[in-house]
Amino acid sequence: MNPTSAIDFALARPEIFLLGATCVVLLADLWISDRNRQLTYFLAMATLFLTALLVTGAPDGRHLAFHGMFVSDGIAKLLKLVACGTVAAVFLYSRDYLIQRGLFRGEYFVLVLFATFGIFIMASAGSLLTMYLGIELLALSQYSLVAFDRDSPVAAEAAMKYFVLGAIASGLLLYGISIIYGVTGTFDLAELATRVDAAAASKVGLLFGLAFLLAGISFKFGAVPFHMWVPDVYHGAPTSVTLFLGAAPKLAYFALAIRVLAEGLGGAVGAWQEMLVVVAVLSIAVGNIVAVAQTNLKRMLAYSTISNVGFILLGILAGTPFGYRAALFYTITYVIMALGSFAMIVLLSRKGFEADRIEDFRGLAQDHPWFAWMMLFLMVSTAGVPPFVGFFAKLYVIQAVLDVGLTWVAIVAVLLSVVGAFYYLRIVKVMFFDPPADEVSVTAGGSLKLLLSLNALTVLALGVFNTALVNAIARAIP
């Protein structure tokens, strides 16, 4: 085995910088007084910006480092870039919200940056062990973020629930990894790919390990039947944290699924495809149907996440490069839509008031037609109505599924998305058709309004012109 070389470190430059800079932010925050807390915010933003620059500077093509534990390739690069952008948007959206609630503390930024670091590691994992490290780093940061508002009993309850269930899921995942190691004798994903062929895939031991692995992955994604935590956590966490939870980690979980299932266990595609079909269809069904009954927007969006995750899994379970691309397209565009939708809650929230009930949006079109239209864009896009990008995301996924002959899955999925359309339309209905309950005031700052408008318009623009994103994804997943 070759000793670790300087090239290895060069490949991991973004991660090393991100970790170092996060520690700097952590330490610097100790000496920053509450009055100058904005400095922490700017430091965190600068960290993300420089990290993104380093990511773009990474070499093209697939490179391995640290004995194959670390992979630098197109997917990793794209996921990291999108993650940086997403987290930066989360910071911007959250700033006013946190200040108004007295939560504008360094811990928030440091924890999110650590979580981002976890996402980076998962995106670049070349071995099951690296993957697990990333998962845990991301998960632990998320548990603490949910509990971040110490005075909120709901948040504490959500964090506890998340932690306990998450720990079990991690255990399942680790157990699955250990069984797979037992059967194949390797943690290395590239090595695993050569050892797992169709013959090996029929071994009971491997299937057993695979089942545990899939349970872990499904839990992380929040797919049915491992979805129970999603609504409680999304609802209980402060909205600025839900913003993060609902968006960026999906990129990491996509990496988890792709790296482990497609790259490592690609030979066993027949086995995991069958399991994922069940999980995906159930997620789309439960997510869409239960969302109809919600009165809280955060809970509704949580169930909507569950159904959208089902669609992401549909792309993955196709097991073709087109399917993976479709799933990545879906993931990225879903992240953009989820960011915007949660940011709408932040926009309407003000000191002492959370605009997270659906009725808080009543009559928005009357007083703030612009933002009502922006929310309409986000909602109908998530419902999958053209010309918005959510439609194309669904189109690619459905095409991937039809391509492998799973016609019934495609039909069930589109029929259930009609159920989904109902609850997104209900938001539109509340905004446009209902009279305002009382003065809907928007106290948010200009930069938030600008970013939110851009976010919603991106959903439209990406729908009409999505060639650039499609090409970027095609380069990442050849």
Place this chain on the structure above:
Amino acid sequence: MHHWPLLSILTWLPIGGGVLVMLAGEGRAALARWLALGVAIAAFVLSLPLYADFDTTTAALQFVERLPWVPALHADYYLGIDGIALPLIVLTTFSTVLVIIAGWTVIEKRPSQYFAAFLIMEGLMVGVFSAADALLFYVLWEAMLIPMFIIIGVWGGTRRVYATIKFFLYTFLGSVLMLVALIYMYLKAGSYELAAFYHLPLTLPEQTLIFLAFFAAFAVKVPMVPVHTWLPDAHVEAPTGGSVILAAIMLKMGGYGFLRFSLPITPDAARSLDWLVIGLSLIAVVYIGLIALAQRDMKKLIAYSSIAHMGFVTLGCFVGFEIVASTGSTQGAVLGLSGAMVQMISHGLVSGALFLCVGVLYDRLHTREIGAYGGVINTMPIFGAFMVLFALANAGLPGTSGFVGEFMVVLASFRASFWYAFIAATTLILGAAYTLWLVKRVIFGEVANDGVASLKDLNGREFVVLGILAIAVLALGLYPKALTDVMEPTLQNLVQLMSVSKA
């Protein structure tokens, strides 16, 4: 040929104009109104060269524009029109002008958003009719739902929210199945181009499933029995302009879909399932006609009469298979299709006009109950004359456009089977019954109450709108050749496609 990308202009000018009108804001309603009218008239004027320069000797697509759009899916921004699309596009631009004039001062709630929604609808509808790429077609087809959802939901009647959600979900449900069918064919053909779908060989079971998926989408839009129940709700609750656009254009989308997709893409399945469509069409003609008789709400009555009339369109589309089977000649099939097309255009004018008439009354007395009126002719003689004219056109009086389409379809049905023609012809009795009875109760008789006694006759704006429509209805009734000539080669070609087996 034109060097101007006319179809793109007709699609994007109203959409861009709509956005501008919306940005003008509610504070500047007058500006919004004039801007909207200007855009609508510009679009109408620009759609006239389409008709003037249309080459009536060929079935090929004309005014073609093609740009790569989504290379990953081999989908192009591909526009082009033939003899089926052209009349519908002109009808669209024409109706939008009328709708904007009709809503001029009547709409007091958020007027700029109202006009903007109609302009955006117009652009999307023109796009639907001119799309020659299935994905582009689908995107525009679905996008139409959003402005219509808003139009019914914001400016509609008391049960508007129920009606608009029902409308959206019904049509969305139909469309998603069509999407699956389109993707399936794309995977086989390697392109979303419609022409590629026309020549794609498909086995009969494949065709049958694809046909049924299309059927779900188009039957809801037409609407056909038994998926018609959204229409009376949507029509009744929509504002007058919304009803006009729904009746005049959106229902035509279903018929257009049958002509553009079902018949040429799945001819064998259409042939083997034509009994289903013909049966449902005849049920619509008779059963819905009877339901219309029992209505007490004027808009509901016209809505049901729309369903019955659209039954003629679907009958005319599908009766051709039987004619070819029983006589071996394709001429009868062309007659049926021409009848369906004329019926679509005529119904667009007549039902639009009738909804505008109801709107005129509703704006004055704020009720659509037939029982609340009576003897309107005594206080509104000019209006009464218009209403009677449109009612007679609706009943299919010779000399009006309503007669031409129905007559052609009945004539074509005769060649297929005496009984088809016999049942279809009952509409002449039923249609006359419910429309004339409506006229008798609303227009004629003694002045029923103080409300009617206080009515004022048409103002200049209303007179212009109804007058233009009256001219159009009569012109089409007296000289339908102007319309049938345009479609003739396209329909010949369509019958050719229908009669060649793809299995």
